[in-house]
Amino acid sequence: MSEKLFITLNLCEKLFGVEISLCHEILSNIELTLVEHTDNWVKGIINLRGQIVTILDPAVLLSLENKKQTATISCIILNALLFKNGGGIDESEIVGLAVDSVGDVCSVNGDRILNPPANLAGINRKFLSGVVTSENELIMLLNVSEILHYSSALDK
């Protein structure tokens, strides 16, 4: 199996990974504008060089503990191609994932990715695509399309 690159990130002191090809850029210390009346997993909006980007909170989706609200956040902006809708990219649909901090890029051999074990206490397995053990650490790989899909299923 081929090697895959992942970006590791911290959410509530747990290590997660997102496939690098799905990431567009990493932002830290960016000011978040809260939007009231939305689901709690929709964190708010940010100004990304004149573009308004929606920030989702994977921690809520994964049913991790609630964290304190901060005025600035770190986030991973997902690749615009994920939001390709027919012909063009709908810019207003670009989404970022809020994270506590971003770690490293790590290369993982495809066959080292395991199905998420059943005993991941307290974590919603629905949004994980697999787990990888690396240097005594467990990296939980986020299922980005499930996160996006989950969101879109709700507006019906």
Next chain:
Amino acid sequence: MPEDDNKELIDSLIAEAKEHLSNTEPDLLFLEKDGNNVSAEIIDRLFRSMHSIKGAFSFFDVVPVVELAHTMENLLSLVRDKKLSITNELVDVLLIGKDKLALLIDNFDNYDSISISDELEKLNNILEGNSQQGSSKITKQKISKTKNTKPKPKKTKIPKSKIVTPETILAKDSAVEKTEVLTQVNTSTTTHPDEVIKRAVKSENNTIYKVKSAESLRVKVDLLNKLMNLVSELVIARNQLGNRMNQKAFDILNDKKVVQKFNSFVSSSEKTIYNKIKSHYKKKYQDINKSTNNNDFNNFFEKVVTHELNGIKDFFLQTLSLSLVDIPCIKSVTQNIDLLTSSLQESTMQTRLQQVETVFAKLPRITRDLARKLKKQIKIVVTGGEVELDKSIIEILSDPLTHIIRNCADHGIETPEIRLQKGKPLEGTVNVKAYHESGEEIIEISDDGNGIDADIVKSKAIEKGIISLKIAEGMTKQEIQELIFAPGFSSAEQVTDVSGRGVGMDVVKTNIAKIGGFVELISTLGRGTTIKLKLPLTIEIVSSLLVRTSDRMYAVPQESMVDLVRIRAKDISKKIEILGDSVVIRRGGRLLPVIKLADVFGLKSYYRDRVTGEMKDDRRKMLAERRTKPIKPISEEELLDGVNGINNVNDDIDEPLELEGDLRGKEGDRRVSTESALQILIAKVGIHKVGLIVDELLDIEELVVKPLSRYFKQCKCYAGATILGNGKLALVIDTQGVSSYMNLDFSGIQRENDAQNLILKRSQMNENQNLLLFKNGSSEVFALPIDLISRIKKVKTDEIDKIGDKEFIKNNGKSLRIIRLHNYMDISTPGPKRGFFYLLIPKLMKHPISIVMTEVLDIIKTGVSLDKTSVSGTGIIGSAIINNSFTIFIDIYNLFETVDPDNYKGLDSVSKPLLGKRILLAEDTQFFQKIISKYLEEAGCEVDVAKNGMVAWDMLNKDKKYQLLITDIHMPLMDGYELSRKIRASAKFKLLPIVVVTAMEIKSYYDRAMEVGVNRYQQKLDKEKLLKTVIELLP
């Protein structure tokens, strides 16, 4: 069949065909208008269009298009060669054919499914009719021959192989076409030599025209939109730059260190100069008297040198702060960027501009079709087609224009017979004009028809239930005419093809409003109607007011704002009222619901401290927290109850709120300081208005509003988001969404408000009382004095609990009985139930029973004369005409005695001792006169009524042996205090028991009443208590 490989080619082909067709229609209309005198140029153009379409589509074997175009081409060639005269029928058929062609091309993906047989038949009928007339069998063949490959039109199915020939493919090329026209001219025997030349020249022109058209370029709308976005971002960046620059300049001027440095420099140089000059003088003029000279010198020095030095210092500081900004020549660069960005923005906007002509073009055709259908003669004159508007606006304009033209043709312009009678030209004219006026683009559609008859509109609107009779009475002619824009309105007797469905003009108004435009109507009966559509130049940039609520910034689009109001802290309790669960302000005599923006978003309120600039918690929980203390301490629950609030503002109930600009408050008095004043933004919500309380009103800015992603779709409170000059984001508020989120229910109240207002003003001369008007699901209107109402509550039907045949509802943890008026009173039963209703909870009752209302109409302050005879029965005290409606006044005690005899009876036995007692009642309000004397009379008393203190005094003195006086406080001529004082002062009456009754529980009133020596001070209309008091006090 078209293949995907050829997609691009097909796309361009379709676009080209559409262009041809768009020219075809006006040309055909010319053909009709000018008949056989039409210029050859037009016929040529028509012919060429058909020919090009045929050629292009034959390449892809699109049989129906080719067939239709071909047949039309044949007809046109006959016309061109004067073999066929131009008739209305001919134009009709050609137009039909053109429409079908357009349809086929618009639905290119499944053109197979569209039948063209009807059109072909019609076209061929004319073609054949013509050939049967004899002259042109040969011509037809000749034409076929000239066209080389064209099959005979009789055949409805063209063999494909024949069509796809090199010639027809090449026919797309205009050069080939030109030669073809020439050859045709040559072969045509009937053509006049002059015309041959003319036509050849025309064809030449045509080639030139085509070269010209290459100056423009097709650009994908997507790309333009993207460009527009980028420019918008550039504008934002430019604004940020500007902000930062100004910040810098500001900082330096306020930099204390810099100023200090300068100051110390000035004072030290002052000293040096002083000393130097002095020593200089000493040397030169040693002989001069020292002391005088010294004084003189000091004065001079101070006046000139110190002053000058300080001047220099200020100048330096200013120059420095300016030059600091400009040190790296940034200023000129930023100015340049500023200019460039502005012009870039302007140019980019222009790329999205389209000529109004694109929508105007179809109007002549619509008019023509309508005129024929309606058998009227209508001419349309279109001017200003070259005016340019944003693409998005153009797209939206199409429907409204069609509806307006239809309306003109159907309702405006009269039939020729009527026009003849009126001495108007037989042919009606519709003028369509586009022009620019003071920052707005205006499209004006006027007709010289009959105008709008306000009377007819009024009766139709009432008939259709759009307005009620009483509202109609209060409306101006203009307002009535504008009802044609109301949804569901139609004055047509029958639903026809043309109009009568009552959707048309409604579409006009909503569509124009959607793009931020405005519709104006001017109509003179008998003269005609003019409709002006006022359109914004562009809809991408929205001018909005920024407001702060809590720590958030929100933008409110200016078009959804009406007014800004500031209410000083000391006026809050006067101007803000609480009605049931909702807070209202009275503005211009109308009640407007008021909501706190912070509540909408569940935020905390902060105010900015005037001294420190810090944000502080706004501890005021309730908007209208009372500062005047009532007699006894009241609970928060009672605070919410509206009646006190309403009573307190009795005196200035209709006083319009002024927009207060005076920010100065008395030092140390927090109540008048700015930070606790209320900032209210009056927003438009459809036809209604809502007050939004915000913490701070900031600037009005031009903002680029961006849509929010689908994750925010479920929240209707936002219209989008925007990036501010400082790079922060602000959400743009959708006032409509906010008001529906807060469940504001305007049902009727606002519209009634208008009509009520008139009555209100008219009746203000009389003795006034506050009445709540409400309905019980039927047409009857009921009234109850506000003084009797504790609160009004909105309740859902499913909150009702039924026990036996009694209904209850939970209210503050207690069960509250509810009744429906029609179960106890002789009134009509209500119509179908809705999901919710209002509960009227009366005041001053030991065993409260609430009354169901389906609709709260209004609260009015009015004087009425009660009519006791027209209606009577259980629970009815009388009736009056309020606001043109027959209004029933409810006798709440009588009603409750009937409903709940156990709790409300028994009074009779108590009241036995009152039999034959003589009581004087001084009361100015007729309603209270009636009701209080009724209570007392039922208990057996003999009651005489005096309408003011003066009369009461007279009556007392007329030797009647009154045993007790019940008096109101506020009465004309002599009030209750005065009367009581007089009584206590006289030897004759000083022992007469006096009971003051009032609707207002206000401490100062109470104190004063006690001061003048009354025996009791109590609430009006508490029957039980009143009777008890009377019994106690009577000897």
